[in-house]
Amino acid sequence: MTQATADACEQITSKTEEFVRSDRMPHIWCPGCGIGTTVNCFTRAIEQCGVDLNKLAIVSGIGCTGRVAGYLNLDSFHTTHGRAIPFATGLKLSNPDLKVVLYSGDGDLIAIGGNHFIHAARRNLDITVICVNNFNYAMTGGQVAPTTPIDAIGTTAPYGVCERSFNLPFLADSCGAVYVARWTAFHVRQLTKAMVEAVNKRGFSFVEVITPCPTLYERRNRLGDGLARMEWYKENSVIKHDADTRECDIDFQGKIVCGKFVDKEDVPSLLQKRNQKTEELRVKGIACD
Amino acid sequence: MSAEQKGVLTGAHYLDGDHACSEGAIVAGCNFVAGYPITPSTEIVERIAWRFPATGGTFIQMEDEIASSITIQGAVWGGAKAMTVSSGPGISLMMEHIGFAAMTETPCVFVNVQRGGPSTGLPTLPAQADMMQARWGSHGDYEIIALSPNSPQECFDLVIEAFNFSEKYRSPVMFMMDESVGHMTEKVVIPTPDKIKTIPRKFTSKAPGDYKPYEVSSGLVPDMCKAGDGHRIHITGLTHDEKGYPVMNADCQEKLLTRIVGKIRDNVDDIAMYDEDEIEGADVVVISYGITSRISMKAIRAARQQGVKVGHIRLIVVWPFIENYVKKLAGKVKALVVPEINLGQVVLEVERCAAGQCKVVSVPHAGGAVHEPETITKAILEAVK
Ligand SMILES: Cc1ncc(C[n+]2csc(CCOP(=O)(O)OP(=O)(O)O)c2C)c(N)n1
Ligand code: SF4
Ligand SMILES: [Mg+2]
Numbered sequence: 189m190t191q192a193t194a195d196a197c198e199q200i201t202s203k204t205e206e207f208v209r210s211d212r213m214p215h216i217w218c219p220g221c222g223i224g225t226t227v228n229c230f231t232r233a234i235e236q237c238g239v240d241l242n243k244l245a246i247v248s249g250i251g252c253t254g255r256v257a258g259y260l261n262l263d264s265f266h267t268t269h270g271r272a273i274p275f276a277t278g279l280k281l282s283n284p285d286l287k288v289v290l291y292s293g294d295g296d297l298i299a300i301g302g303n304h305f306i307h308a309a310r311r312n313l314d315i316t317v318i319c320v321n322n323f324n325y326a327m328t329g330g331q332v333a334p335t336t337p338i339d340a341i342g343t344t345a346p347y348g349v350c351e352r353s354f355n356l357p358f359l360a361d362s363c364g365a366v367y368v369a370r371w372t373a374f375h376v377r378q379l380t381k382a383m384v385e386a387v388n389k390r391g392f393s394f395v396e397v398i399t400p401c402p403t404l405y406e407r408r409n410r411l412g413d414g415l416a417r418m419e420w421y422k423e424n425s426v427i428k429h430d431a432d433t434r435e436c437d438i439d440f441q442g443k444i445v446c447g448k449f450v451d452k453e454d455v456p457s458l459l460q461k462r463n464q465k466t467e468e469l470r471v472k473g474i475a476c477d
Numbered sequence: 478m479s480a481e482q483k484g485v486l487t488g489a490h491y492l493d494g495d496h497a498c499s500e501g502a503i504v505a506g507c508n509f510v511a512g513y514p515i516t517p518s519t520e521i522v523e524r525i526a527w528r529f530p531a532t533g534g535t536f537i538q539m540e541d542e543i544a545s546s547i548t549i550q551g552a553v554w555g556g557a558k559a560m561t562v563s564s565g566p567g568i569s570l571m572m573e574h575i576g577f578a579a580m581t582e583t584p585c586v587f588v589n590v591q592r593g594g595p596s597t598g599l600p601t602l603p604a605q606a607d608m609m610q611a612r613w614g615s616h617g618d619y620e621i622i623a624l625s626p627n628s629p630q631e632c633f634d635l636v637i638e639a640f641n642f643s644e645k646y647r648s649p650v651m652f653m654m655d656e657s658v659g660h661m662t663e664k665v666v667i668p669t670p671d672k673i674k675t676i677p678r679k680f681t682s683k684a685p686g687d688y689k690p691y692e693v694s695s696g697l698v699p700d701m702c703k704a705g706d707g708h709r710i711h712i713t714g715l716t717h718d719e720k721g722y723p724v725m726n727a728d729c730q731e732k733l734l735t736r737i738v739g740k741i742r743d744n745v746d747d748i749a750m751y752d753e754d755e756i757e758g759a760d761v762v763v764i765s766y767g768i769t770s771r772i773s774m775k776a777i778r779a780a781r782q783q784g785v786k787v788g789h790i791r792l793i794v795v796w797p798f799i800e801n802y803v804k805k806l807a808g809k810v811k812a813l814v815v816p817e818i819n820l821g822q823v824v825l826e827v828e829r830c831a832a833g834q835c836k837v838v839s840v841p842h843a844g845g846a847v848h849e850p851e852t853i854t855k856a857i858l859e860a861v862k
Binding site: 209211212241242243245247257258261262263264265266267268271273274275276277278279280281282283285286303304307462466469474475476 | 483484508509511530531532533535537539540541543544545547548549550551552553554555556557559573574577685703704705706707708709710711712713714715722723
């Protein structure tokens with residue numbers, strides 16, 4: 189057994205069942221898909237956070253990753269493609285006692301939902317965003333995404349992508365995220381820890397997880413199966429905490445910089461700022477009690 | 478239930494329709510608004526932003542209307558009463574989420590202060606050209622409730638009804654103002670809270686584990702819950718069963734859509750709101766709504782002075798359409814005359830219901846102004862021949 193499978197097995201034997209809707213199994217994900225691995229990490233993370241599960245809501249957009257909401261035994265919202273963040277914005281602001289976690293794909297969060305992503309980061313909205321980056325639009329059959337590395341192949345770029353791809357940690361960082369980390373599906377322990385930190389963070393926290401989509405991205409680019417990919421992540425990840433996020437670009441088959449890049453204190457979150465404003469208005473007799 | 482005391486500005490005011498709409502929403506219990514500025518609706522969100530601290534509401538200006546239209550739905554599932562506000566281009570961007578609200582049965586209000594279109598059109602001038610968009614704009618089969626106020630007072634009164642319908646039917650409701658109603662200033666009387674009827678959300682009394690977000694015990698409208706109450710709900714825009722779980726087959730689709738559409742179609746009589754004037758014995762009946770109803774009244778008076786027996790139906794709720802009523806009416810009159818500030822939209826519905834029993838006359842206007850009353854009078858006089 190490789191290190192990767194050993195780690196994966198250990199994760200599966202955690203108390204995952206408690207957190208998933210067993211009446212919705214089997215899930216739709218392919219064998220070797222990385223999304224399930226991230227979900228294992230997430231269930232372990234929320235167990236470690238000690239959050240009240242009745243006060244934890246999960247919001248997804250549309251995509252293979254978007255199905256995560258439906259499998260977790262939490263208040264869960266499977267919204268529209270790209271719009272998980274604005275939905276979560278309303279949910280959190282109307283019910284601040286909730287912890288709100290977004291769980292969605294790279295296309296969903298960064299292409300169609302990119303505008304919402306940058307604004308939620310700018311606002312320092314009190315949510316956690318977990319982006320499963322499998323370098324493509326998987327649900328619709330492997331089209332290119334803004335995250336597909338230059339020269340990689342997708343069904344809508346059969347001769348290779350000519351566009352530069354997004355560097356998500358840099359995007360999140362430059363827009364104001366107070367917590368930014370990137371791991372791969374191989375780094376289950378580190379990923380779990382990052383999820384714990386992100387969920388506990390006040391303000392806009394962002395975790396990118398590089399995951400295999402063996403059925404589409406890996407197959408089309410001849411990169412082997414899910415397991416081969418884990419080995420590849422292991423060999424090609426460079427852990428660099430506090431790395432300058434400008435240097436976290438991912439080239440086709442290039443090194444993947446992983447780590448915790450941003451962890452800021454003392455930046456008021458949207459809710460903190462809003463509560464402070466309400467208090468000021470209350471003193472002035474403008475806001476109601 | 479009557480309106481909560483907090484935030485009700487009881488008394489007589491001089492307000493334009495936009496401001497009156499904001500006050501009505503507050504009285505209705507609206508405590509969450511997301512919006513994006515667009516003429517001629519902007520004053521609604523500006524007043525909300527100004528007034529909400531005093532009423533305990535949350536306003537957020539989103540990055541676009543796509544966002545606003547789903548932010549309010551997140552807020553509803555968090556427990557709020559919510560609305561968004563826009564006009565033509567912004568409303569077009571919201572369409573996917575009107576369908577999401579219909580499918581997930583999320584009560585919320587979409588205010589459309591109509592302006593001339595298509596595209597950027599006439600930002601500062603009136604139209605009623607989004608009536609079919611309100612009815613059919615999102616993809617898939619659904620029914621919508623749409624109200625059309627004709628004065629600032631009604632912007633206040635009827636937006637409360639819009640919220641009430643949204644709660645009663647767990648449905649998105651379109652509030653179809655227009656630029657002239659939005660920007661005209663008139664006296665608006667805000668009653669004391671005990672005189673204002675508001676319908677609170679019907680939350681489930683079931684315990685976590687027993688509650689299913691799409692299960693109906695009686696009628697066709699399931700009870701609501703909110704996130705954080707322990708029900709661990711799943712809400713999806715996919716076709717779903719009573720638990721809210723996705724089920725991808727024709728049987729589930731039929732069951733779900735029959736109920737979602739049925740809860741509105743089967744209750745047209747309950748939802749219908751219209752004013753009738755001298756329908757008995759009329760040879761011609763004008764069917765109008767919104768600002769055009771006020772011009773029509775003038776036109777009708779002129780026609781009556783010329784001896785024509787003209788009646789008037791003013792639709793307050795435009796959708797669902799009062800199909801049976803118009804069917805019967807068409808059998809008793811020579812003609813139905815339908816003036817509207819568009820090139821013929823609601824008239825199509827009138828024609829369909831009349832089904833050849835009488836003449837149906839469209840009095841179109843391309844937008845940018847209201848009709849000259851004479852145009853409508855002329856149409857009435859022609860129609861009666
Ligand atoms: C408005 C809209 N456009 C397009 C689609 C089709 N669609 C569904 S999922 C998806 C892409 C999903 O990609 P990603 O977010 O990366 O998720 P993945 O499937 O890779 O996990 C697209 C384009 C849609 N559902 N809605
Ligand atoms: S298509 Fe790719 S992302 Fe989707 S379930 Fe299969 S492996 Fe996972
Ligand atoms: Mg993807």
